Amino acid sequence: MNDMGTKIRKLGQLSGTSEEVFRPGSVLLATIRRELLLAFRRRSDLVNPLIFFLMVATLFPLGISPEPSVLTLLAPGVVWVAALLATLLSMDSLFRSDFDDGSLEQILLSPQPLFMVVLGKVVAHWIMTGLPLTLMAPLLGIMLFLPAEGMGGLMLSLLLGTPTLSLIGAIGAALTVGLRKGGVLISLLVLPLYIPVLIFGTAAVEASVTGLPVTGHLALLGALLALGFSLAPLAIAAALRISVSG
Amino acid sequence: MSNKNWMPRWFYQLASPRWCYQITGKLMPGFILAAVLLILAGVAWGLAFAPADYQQGNSFRIIYLHVPSAFLAQSIYMTMAIAGAIGLIWKMKVADMVAKSCAPIGASMAILALVTGAIWGKPTWGAWWVWDARLTSMLILLFLYFGVMALNSAIENESTAAQATAVLAIVGLVNIPIIKYSVDWWNTLHQPATFKLTEKPAMPVEMWLPLLIMVLGFYCFFAVALMLRLRNEIIQRERRAGWVRELLIEK
Amino acid sequence: MSDQLVSENMSEQVSEPLLRVENLFCERDERVLFDELGFTLSAGQILQVEGQNGSGKTTLLRILCGLSRHYEGEIVWRGEPVSQQRERYHRELVYLGHQPGVKAVLTAEENLRWYAALDGSIDDSVISYALMQVGLEGFEDVPCHMLSAGQNRRVGLARLYLSQAPLWILDEPFTAIDKKGVAAQEALLVEHAERGGCVILTTHQELQLTDYLSHINLDRQVGTS
Numbered sequence: 211m212n213d214m215g216t217k218i219r220k221l222g223q224l225s226g227t228s229e230e231v232f233r234p235g236s237v238l239l240a241t242i243r244r245e246l247l248l249a250f251r252r253r254s255d256l257v258n259p260l261i262f263f264l265m266v267a268t269l270f271p272l273g274i275s276p277e278p279s280v281l282t283l284l285a286p287g288v289v290w291v292a293a294l295l296a297t298l299l300s301m302d303s304l305f306r307s308d309f310d311d312g313s314l315e316q317i318l319l320s321p322q323p324l325f326m327v328v329l330g331k332v333v334a335h336w337i338m339t340g341l342p343l344t345l346m347a348p349l350l351g352i353m354l355f356l357p358a359e360g361m362g363g364l365m366l367s368l369l370l371g372t373p374t375l376s377l378i379g380a381i382g383a384a385l386t387v388g389l390r391k392g393g394v395l396i397s398l399l400v401l402p403l404y405i406p407v408l409i410f411g412t413a414a415v416e417a418s419v420t421g422l423p424v425t426g427h428l429a430l431l432g433a434l435l436a437l438g439f440s441l442a443p444l445a446i447a448a449a450l451r452i453s454v455s456g
Numbered sequence: 457m458s459n460k461n462w463m464p465r466w467f468y469q470l471a472s473p474r475w476c477y478q479i480t481g482k483l484m485p486g487f488i489l490a491a492v493l494l495i496l497a498g499v500a501w502g503l504a505f506a507p508a509d510y511q512q513g514n515s516f517r518i519i520y521l522h523v524p525s526a527f528l529a530q531s532i533y534m535t536m537a538i539a540g541a542i543g544l545i546w547k548m549k550v551a552d553m554v555a556k557s558c559a560p561i562g563a564s565m566a567i568l569a570l571v572t573g574a575i576w577g578k579p580t581w582g583a584w585w586v587w588d589a590r591l592t593s594m595l596i597l598l599f600l601y602f603g604v605m606a607l608n609s610a611i612e613n614e615s616t617a618a619q620a621t622a623v624l625a626i627v628g629l630v631n632i633p634i635i636k637y638s639v640d641w642w643n644t645l646h647q648p649a650t651f652k653l654t655e656k657p658a659m660p661v662e663m664w665l666p667l668l669i670m671v672l673g674f675y676c677f678f679a680v681a682l683m684l685r686l687r688n689e690i691i692q693r694e695r696r697a698g699w700v701r702e703l704l705i706e707k
Numbered sequence: 708m709s710d711q712l713v714s715e716n717m718s719e720q721v722s723e724p725l726l727r728v729e730n731l732f733c734e735r736d737e738r739v740l741f742d743e744l745g746f747t748l749s750a751g752q753i754l755q756v757e758g759q760n761g762s763g764k765t766t767l768l769r770i771l772c773g774l775s776r777h778y779e780g781e782i783v784w785r786g787e788p789v790s791q792q793r794e795r796y797h798r799e800l801v802y803l804g805h806q807p808g809v810k811a812v813l814t815a816e817e818n819l820r821w822y823a824a825l826d827g828s829i830d831d832s833v834i835s836y837a838l839m840q841v842g843l844e845g846f847e848d849v850p851c852h853m854l855s856a857g858q859n860r861r862v863g864l865a866r867l868y869l870s871q872a873p874l875w876i877l878d879e880p881f882t883a884i885d886k887k888g889v890a891a892q893e894a895l896l897v898e899h900a901e902r903g904g905c906v907i908l909t910t911h912q913e914l915q916l917t918d919y920l921s922h923i924n925l926d927r928q929v930g931t932s
Binding site: 385405409410434441453 | 599602603606607626628637
């Protein structure tokens, strides 16, 4: 294969990429691999949203009351709001470095489906923020006196909800990537769209605290995720084309 | 785009800012007249002649402002998203302008609905603000409008701004039913079976007929406001075109 | 499969220019950058876009490669409008923009591996071949932030040798590259042209490859309306 590759080069055939080498799956994997590699080379960026998550959760006992009975009541909402804000905070940088160094132009001009590249970037983003947030959530649950019965619901709801947050947030990131002051603007665009995820997420935690079945709530979160998976990459791709052309 | 040919001819005429400016100029007097007549009739009937509510007394009469504005806030968002989509797909400048003109009107309607809702809430619930499902959804709709307007003003290039806003508006449109459903669901979860605004069992004809007239009047008012803004936008963007210059010289 | 492609390309090259631009009009911030701009580009041609700063060189290149759609007019590739065959056109095109698209924390090889994947290739020998072409052998495993500006530019240039695309659109490709390097790269441009490829570029350097070169000047276009 290698030898042949070189030979074809020497023959001087210029055909562009042929149809055969379309591998959407391998582009997806290559994108995820590249994003993870980039993230691990700059580990500090990886930890920042997690520290933010912890700090926001600390503000509530300080601002309201350290009383366990009060905090128990607030815990599901506080953890979810903190996770939501931490995700939002990390969203702005999703496409920005690619935009600044010209990689984004190359992504748009590549013959591969943009849908897959975008999906790869979002999946990698979730692996680096949503997943660690989910794993860290029980710690915040303990700090806020969330009953032990609620931990399972908390983690499951975050596991299903945070990918949706990444997907929706990426639409905002794609729309604002060409703008200097993207940071505040992206929150304005994205926060209203986060509301359903927040509602179903906290409801799932509350249900599991009171011992009610959570499958219904989780199914709703799953439905949102499925919808996000199929539609959000289209919106992200369109938004990126628009942002780069401007 | 290759699929241009199957659209009717008027569709492409609409695409011409000049044609659009002329046709709206002709349509506007009719709509102004209709809006004034309908709103006057609706207000007079609703405030003076419709019977008082057996539970809420006269305070319910704010419904004649609250309901039409809430209706309009939602339909304007839909109009905006559809116009945005048309602009995006067929690269039609006029559609972009319609979408842009819609946002401030829709936002002010949402604000009107929230304010009248608050005023209504005071005598009904004893508080200016209650986390009622409808009011909460309206508040989120207002946030969506704010997002659209903020994005539009943040992007300098007009056509990029229009396209980006259109994408956001379409995403919002897909989300509105989900938001509405989730908020309704949240509401029943937290305060079951409270007294709801507007969800009255069987409103008598003397009550809903003026309401219908008000709603129609508000739609006509929207048409007028939209045409005014659109004409303004057309003149501003096409200011270097020959026909706009001629128009200015005439006046 | 590949033989068939070759013969197809050959016949097309003879009959018709690869790229044809007709009546291109573009306006930015209420200023007409170019109007009724037209040219053709055949296999074996290298076209240099000239003009002073702000004359719209970068804008033109971005329009030609399909990044910017703020234009009127027609861009035809192999006899078919680009707007109707985006995917095929992008498969036959390499664009090098102002920013080289090189990630500082990745090594040259890692950077290129990603671009190879975007081009749909998984063949690692292509990467070392490309790095050799731009004179970066031995620097495969050095993170790009430790390379000089010129070397970073070369990493970007190496992308040209990853793919078999006939059309190269290059925006200031030789910035920060030393004289010897530029000469070597020019020789490679000529080689590309001789293989039946074509190049559109902007550059402030004096090019030596006069036999293949044609020019288009955007300054003359300013204000023609």
